[in-house]
Amino acid sequence: MNTREQIHALSDEMLENLGKLVEIDSQLGTPSEGKPFGDGPSKALEVGLKIADDLGFKTVNLDNYCGYAEMGEGKEIVGIAGHLDIVPVGGDWSYDPFQLTRDGDCVYGRGTTDDKGPVIEALYAMKLLRESGVELNKRVRLIMGCNEETGSKCMEHYNQVEEELSCGFTPDANFPCIHGEKGHLTMMAYSKKTKIISMNGGFVSNAVCDTCTTVVPSEIGLKEKLEQALSESKLQEYKATDENGQITIYAKGVPAHASTPNFGVNAAGVTMECLAKVGFEDDFVKFYNQHIGTACDGEGVGLKISDEFGELTFCNGIVKTADGVISCSIDIRVPVTFKKDDILKLVDGKLEDENGRIEITEIGEALFYPRESPLVNALYKAYVDVTGDTENEPMVIGGGTYAKSLKNIIAFGPEKLGVDYRIHGADEYILVSEMEEAVEIYMEAIKNLLAI
Template identity: 25%
Template structure:
């Protein structure tokens, strides 16, 4: 990867500090990924299981060692903060991980380093990137720069399973002025698609009709929703995508009877509302005597490309990498769906796909350091807005 030309003396000083922190950053990542933090049954003081609790406590302990003020919200979330003030900017990532699965060359929580690459469940999603943010902020602190607004590095504990951590945090704290989540891709993502879960239900007496409907409009159809009339497309977001099909039997909340249910996840582009989508799906289902219900929805996240926040991140990315940082959209879903004021930003570079939830999840030391430098400059700029 090439690097841009750094001319600003403040930027140079921050990046020099990142280089000096390299060994500590690598060591912290290796220790953190060795903690099995897959969400498990809640117990006293550990709402997402003891492994997630240990991971959060480790992240906060490292933060304290780096000289930051820390806060632990009952092991739902925690943060490290540099600076004083009521308003703040942030980077928010997470220490919980998806299950390890099969097919690993080495134990998935061994945190092994081979030929300059760290392998472990969670190293890319999201322990390496959030540690890169923490050490990026440490570089700003070590360089001695004051910020207009304090900066928080927020460690989430339930990103993979339901955002209950963020709901708890926002019940106690106001959202940031600006920020990002290092849990997607580069360049800066100025907009996320909407994401919704829709359920089609029918009674046991309607099973034949129910399965004919599911086969016609979902299983036997394209995943664009064309047969339902929801194949919306946007020149920047792309086409509607249907995925995550699930058949089950549920209990009707009104009569208590058993019903056949089919859930589908919709990744829908900006420019259309969930109300319009549900109107069309509900109309088709109603024609057959079936019911369509919205189970969950996160509206699209949209920030103009020329906002100071987006431009600060774009500039930081271009300075460090020397690559085009024109903002992009994503089909993914991150904390940006539920945390006001933030966008996705990194950590995967163009061409890096299919790494985070697969066996032998990896992140190179070079990428880790590049991320830390990008995040350091971005946090410095956001803290000055």
């Protein structure tokens, strides 16, 4: 059998093992002794390492922060870093998010593409490469992390207790190859004065707020005006009810990852636009529409910027009300050539007025490798050699990966450009045909990295 036939023969086995991981709800839980990220991530790591152990790899658990499967000998390490934690389920699923469900070439379940499926792909690439008899002049180590979605504390721990990687990749982004990741800027917006009784929506800060429920005082004719405005919006669903002197507005938009917010529809943002459109006078409605809005470009805070590698993106993920104050999380991806000081100068004087305020909570620098670097060339060559695709070039993305936490690695696959795998939304899926292809690409990538 040729390589692709060997991979296809293992397809059912790969899916069976992927199913063992998908059935675990491995979103961030309550920390306990020996389980820094809660029960779910620890269980996923236990199962992931058991799968690797059954396949004949040396396995190590690093205090339930992360673990790894390893093969080969030598001082240098080719590293592959994937994660087993997931974002909350959210949204309206057609399938059980914790049960692997196949429909033709599609396999549904939370984590199938982000990132449990790619972990399985990399593991089987290692298995087949080992069985091929290729000389393993370096160690090849698949690291399984448990906290990528909520801070990457797992990789902080790895860096404290383990050796530095010589080169490698994280299978947690797009093909053909990622040579840069935008900087990450987070903010929180707060109301000062508002007539809004409550406003709550969104489920994670790094995805577009796709559902939102807002309660405002009733006014004569307001419900009818709102229904008209909502009907003219891009919302998928909406409902306005007027009871006991209060109008409750339910809005359902479209989910999207914070790195590509233009693919989504912000339910909170549309609600604010509609309130202003119908003449609902309110300080925070005005502040939100001026500083946050639905444009996703950061213009309202002075950050409508771009460079040769991409534009800044701006995402409102969570809206909530506590003690009469409305807060909004803001996730921003900053073009790679802009530094922290550049951002601070641009937003100076634009984050507060009499109607509301915005606080910067974190600024993370960008990651960038020159296109001609050996690491980028090695991975890109593997992709081209397997797929024959020479039209798509290495690129810069807005998403953040383990490449910012571990030295000498970049993001590499497995998502194809232009395909929405719904990684942070309902009905996340993976294509079996692409899973098999990714295994072959990762085999070639490891061989190329062994030769660097």
